[in-house]
Amino acid sequence: MGDINNNSAFDYENLFHNNILPHGKIGITEDFLHRFTDLIFKHLVKANDRKEKVIDFTHPHKLEADFNENFQIEKDPLSLEKLMVDCQRVMDLSVKTAHPRMFNQLFSGCDLVSMVAAWVTAGCNSSMYTHEMAPAFNLIENLTLQKMGKMCGWDEECDGLFNPGGSISNLYAVQTALHYHFPQTKDNGLFGMPRLVMFISAHSHYSMSRAAAILGMGTESLKKVPVDSQGKFIPEKLEEMVLEAKQKGEVPFFVCCTAGTTVLGAYDPIEPTLEICKKYNMWCHIDAAWGGACLLSEKHKGLMKGVERADSVTWNPHKLMGALIQCSAFLVKRKGILASCNKMNASYLFQKDKMYDIKYDTGDKTIQCGRNIDAFKCWLMWRAKGDSGIEAQIDQLWHCAALLYSECKRRDAFEMVMENPECTNVCFWYVPPSLQHLDRKSPEFMEKINAVAPKIKERMMLKGSMMIGYQPLDDKPNFFRMVFANQATKDEDVYFLCDEIERLGQDL
Numbered sequence: 109m110g111d112i113n114n115n116s117a118f119d120y121e122n123l124f125h126n127n128i129l130p131h132g133k134i135g136i137t138e139d140f141l142h143r144f145t146d147l148i149f150k151h152l153v154k155a156n157d158r159k160e161k162v163i164d165f166t167h168p169h170k171l172e173a174d175f176n177e178n179f180q181i182e183k184d185p186l187s188l189e190k191l192m193v194d195c196q197r198v199m200d201l202s203v204k205t206a207h208p209r210m211f212n213q214l215f216s217g218c219d220l221v222s223m224v225a226a227w228v229t230a231g232c233n234s235s236m237y238t239h240e241m242a243p244a245f246n247l248i249e250n251l252t253l254q255k256m257g258k259m260c261g262w263d264e265e266c267d268g269l270f271n272p273g274g275s276i277s278n279l280y281a282v283q284t285a286l287h288y289h290f291p292q293t294k295d296n297g298l299f300g301m302p303r304l305v306m307f308i309s310a311h312s313h314y315s316m317s318r319a320a321a322i323l324g325m326g327t328e329s330l331k332k333v334p335v336d337s338q339g340k341f342i343p344e345k346l347e348e349m350v351l352e353a354k355q356k357g358e359v360p361f362f363v364c365c366t367a368g369t370t371v372l373g374a375y376d377p378i379e380p381t382l383e384i385c386k387k388y389n390m391w392c393h394i395d396a397a398w399g400g401a402c403l404l405s406e407k408h409k410g411l412m413k414g415v416e417r418a419d420s421v422t423w424n425p426h427k428l429m430g431a432l433i434q435c436s437a438f439l440v441k442r443k444g445i446l447a448s449c450n451k452m453n454a455s456y457l458f459q460k461d462k463m464y465d466i467k468y469d470t471g472d473k474t475i476q477c478g479r480n481i482d483a484f485k486c487w488l489m490w491r492a493k494g495d496s497g498i499e500a501q502i503d504q505l506w507h508c509a510a511l512l513y514s515e516c517k518r519r520d521a522f523e524m525v526m527e528n529p530e531c532t533n534v535c536f537w538y539v540p541p542s543l544q545h546l547d548r549k550s551p552e553f554m555e556k557i558n559a560v561a562p563k564i565k566e567r568m569m570l571k572g573s574m575m576i577g578y579q580p581l582d583d584k585p586n587f588f589r590m591v592f593a594n595q596a597t598k599d600e601d602v603y604f605l606c607d608e609i610e611r612l613g614q615d616l
């Protein structure tokens with residue numbers, strides 16, 4: 109037997125699925141689960157080791173050929189040993205998202221308490237629709253949503269749901285606003301409606317456009333408000349655009365402020381937007397999927413001043429708070445509106461004559477039927493750390509961003525895309541020595557600098573030393589978007605990141 113089971117009392121090469129529960133023996137089942145825990149433990153120890161690679165990259169066409177040959181689902185059962193070998197291979201090929209130098213996405217790290225919570229929910233394998241199927245988890249979801257609502261400055265009349273991602277939470281925002289303003293659309297759709305329009309930042313997350321498309325209003329119903337040099341939308345422009353739309357006979361009903369934009373990390377101005385929403389009777393949604401966790405920090409919560417007057421909020425604990433993915437909350441100030449919007453009264457699931465108070469069944473508030481238990485991953489982690497623990501974690505992420513910003517300013521080859529970032533996003537160009545002499549506005553510079561970030565990214569991926577995202581934005585050529593979301597990241601990683609980019613890019 110290979111490495112995987114070197115100290116096992118069982119011969120897994122000759123054991124199969126029916127040797128473990130529900131058909132097999134308890135002793136083998138216990139050992140089998142311990143083996144898997146051990147595999148995951150070793151993966152996480154590696155992932156937390158800075159000397160290990162963040163990724164062992166293989167080109168997909170090569171992997172595909174290998175998978176086609178070796179990973180097919182066969183007619184006959186495979187041994188438990190084979191399953192362990194397969195899982196080890198899959199983990200080896202996976203990005204070590206817990207690695208302190210995994211900066212590629214707006215989630216990073218592996219909070220072990222949150223992971224254990226995910227195991228608990230997997231072990232319980234239930235669905236959130238009814239109290240009878242997920243009694244503890246439903247009550248815990250409600251407690252967690254109430255806590256988050258309170259952080260927004262709302263009272264217990266608020267409502268919400270945990271959803272599979274911020275995109276779905278944003279979809280709920282548009283759908284709920286539509287229902288609030290035009291409840292007849294639940295039955296009649298958009299037939300006979302005037303042209304409805306919504307306003308978002310030009311730097312909003314693309315899920316807003318998708319929500320407009322899904323809900324039948326079309327992406328053309330979204331008007332993109334221009335942003336200033338800090339990436340925040342300009343409220344005066346918003347008001348001008350609302351008036352313009354009204355003049356054309358369109359009906360504005362929804363505005364989304366992003367609290368922490370995806371690329372620049374900008375916080376749109378909430379308070380002036382609320383005034384405009386009030387004046388023109390529009391729903392004010394805050395997409396705080398990324399930046400919402402600032403509410404847990406005394407130092408940074410001012411970034412979302414005014415949130416207490418908003419109608420709804422998207423907030424992803426799987427991003428800055430570090431809960432395991434996926435964990436996204438949609439919070440809405442008005443109790444009852446989600447039920448009113450989505451209720452279908454399926455009589456096989458939401459019987460009215462149950463023995464308990466059916467207000468505890470959450471399923472008919474959702475756009476799903478079965479729903480994963482996501483709140484638990486946030487709740488257990490938050491209980492473990494308390495508000496103060498999460499606050500310290502958030503402040504540390506902001507500290508890393510400030511350190512990187514000052515390091516970029518100090519080094520000649522790093523040039524900022526935006527000064528004084530507000531969230532943990534730090535966006536910059538690395539300008540190699542060969543391009544230093546070029547005029548920054550010249551077409552030659554634009555073309556050459558555009559190729560630098562992709563090339564450095566390629567080199568870092570092949571080396572496995574770290575992962576960072578890059579993209580163009582508006583008229584700006586490709587730049588690095590550095591984001592801090594991983595509680596394992598320390599000052600030494602910030603210095604490493606700058607040194608490594610210099611090492612990988614100086615000959616370009």
Ligand SMILES: Cc1ncc(COP(=O)(O)O)c(C=O)c1O
Binds near residue numbers: 272274315369
């Ligand atoms: C501002 C913002 N909103 C929404 C989303 C979508 O979140 P999810 O990836 O959980 O669907 C993102 C994702 O990065 C985001 O940055």
